[in-house]
Amino acid sequence: MTEEKKGNPLEKKERMKIPRQKMPEQEPEIRVKNFKEVPHGLTPELAIREAERCLACPKPPCIKGCPVEVDIPEFIRMVAEGDFVAAAKKIKETNALPAICGRVCPQEEQCEKFCILTKKYNSVGVGNLERFVADFEREQGEIEIPKLPPSTGKKVAVVGSGPAGLTVAADLAQMGHKVTVFEALHKPGGVLIYGIPEFRLPKAIVKSEVEYLQKLGVEIHTSYVVGKLDTVDELFEMGFDAVFIGTGAGLPNFMKIEGENLNGVYSANEFLTRSNLMAAYDFPHHDTPIFVGENVAVLGGGNTAMDSVRTSLRLGAKNAYIVYRRSRTEMPARLEEVHHAEQEGVQFMFLTNPLRYIGDEDGWVKAMECVKMELGEPDSSGRRRPVEIPGSNFVLPVDTVVVAVGNSSNPLIPQTTPGLKTNKWGNIEVNEATMITSRPGVFAGGDIVTGGATVILAAGAGKVAARAIHKYVMGIPFDEPKPVERKAATK
Secondary structure, three states: OOOOOOOOOOOHHHHHHOOOOOOOEOOHHHHOOOOOOOEOOOOHHHHHHHHOOOOOOOOOHHHHHOOOOOOHHHHHHHHHOOOHHHHHHHHHOOOOOHHHHHHHOOHHHOHHHHOHHHHOOOOOOHHHHHHHHHHHHHHOOOOOOOOOOOOOOOEEEEEOOOHHHHHHHHHHHOOOOEEEEEOOOOOOOOHHHHOOOOOOOOHHHHHHHHHHHHHOOOEEEOOOOEOOOEOHHHHHHOOOOEEEEOOOOOEEOOOOOEOOOOEOEEEHHHHHHHHHOOOHHHOOOOOOOOOOOOEEEEEOOOHHHHHHHHHHHHOOOOEEEEEOOOOHHHOOOOHHHHHHHHHOOOEEEOOEEEEEEEEOOOOEEEEEEEEEEEEEEEOOOOOEEEEEOOOOOEEEEOOEEEEOOOEEOOOHHHHHOOOOOEOOOOOEOOEOOOOEOOOOOEEEOOHHHHOOOOHHHHHHHHHHHHHHHHHHHHOOOOOOOOOOOOOOOOO
């Protein structure tokens, strides 16, 4: 691509002087009282201006940072030309979930991190542009279903409808296979629907992306718990040629300290699922209640903690605290989420660790004893290990605690699938080149393999798995030796 290409007539030096275009968003004092999406998205004018910043590198480094292999310079060129629908279609050649990925993926740690502009300036807003074109295509009614190849006659079961499962399903459907998705909850979307709040990812967006998959011919069964209603072995008996497991990391971790069974102490999973999937945020229009007191402490420093603490404010908390045992520098949450939380009035208690929860006579949490920490030598993660400061104990009055210190993999399918190997954390072991497991014809990807990670990494694993599953069911050799026998293991 040359600088003279249509749609980007500006010289390189001119483009480099254009500042990154900021998305308009709700003011903090307004948005903290509602669950509407915080950023409004780019306008067409802002999108074109942002796209004009792209230098159209001959060997674009940004692509290597994209787990789902989007042709980033090409779709951005189309935006600069004002051909927004074509840009959306270009993204969908490799990513079936652009409206979702444009909102929740950490582009600053992936594609944007490799943008050549970061050497002196801010990177091109790849995520913001992806969101814009996906929204434009949907809002203009321009979504088209690509021409599908003839049916292969092969059937693939996908267990779990999170980002990994949805990506596998979309890719395999576009290869001509019959795909059936089995989702345990009553709505498809996995963590996208139960774990991420409305103000960050509107459920209508997830619904639209799922409907796109259904138009590709993907069949979705909800309220269907594989491992209970049917096992993986029984799916093979039902005629499926391969099974993909994308059940996520939905088992909440706790700190195992005194008082965890008190009323008012939630896991982040329960707290967010009640609010998001069951629409407790819209009570009493929806009949799922959720108790949120005046003083809410959220334990942890990741995106789930940010989602939980910002949700608590919108549900009526007067004081919402993030209690994190390391410093701000070590927080794994996206900078954007931390910034939004600060704007909304979240109070950050860094270098603070809970020791126990204190209850009242009725069994409700009323306070939390904490201790101050200092950072010592780095641990195995490379982050400096927090160490208690003797005599620094104090009591924080709280009437709600949300524990957001990570999740473990869902154990149900490994427990009901003989011969399926897992590691010491309960994650399913796979060949990373193919995502095939120890069981013939069984593939896995996403958080059930990696532990809690990002939406886009799960989607990337889904793409790898889809290519391998296609080869497997079609009898095409790949790195993992294809088994001759595909009979189900003896139960």
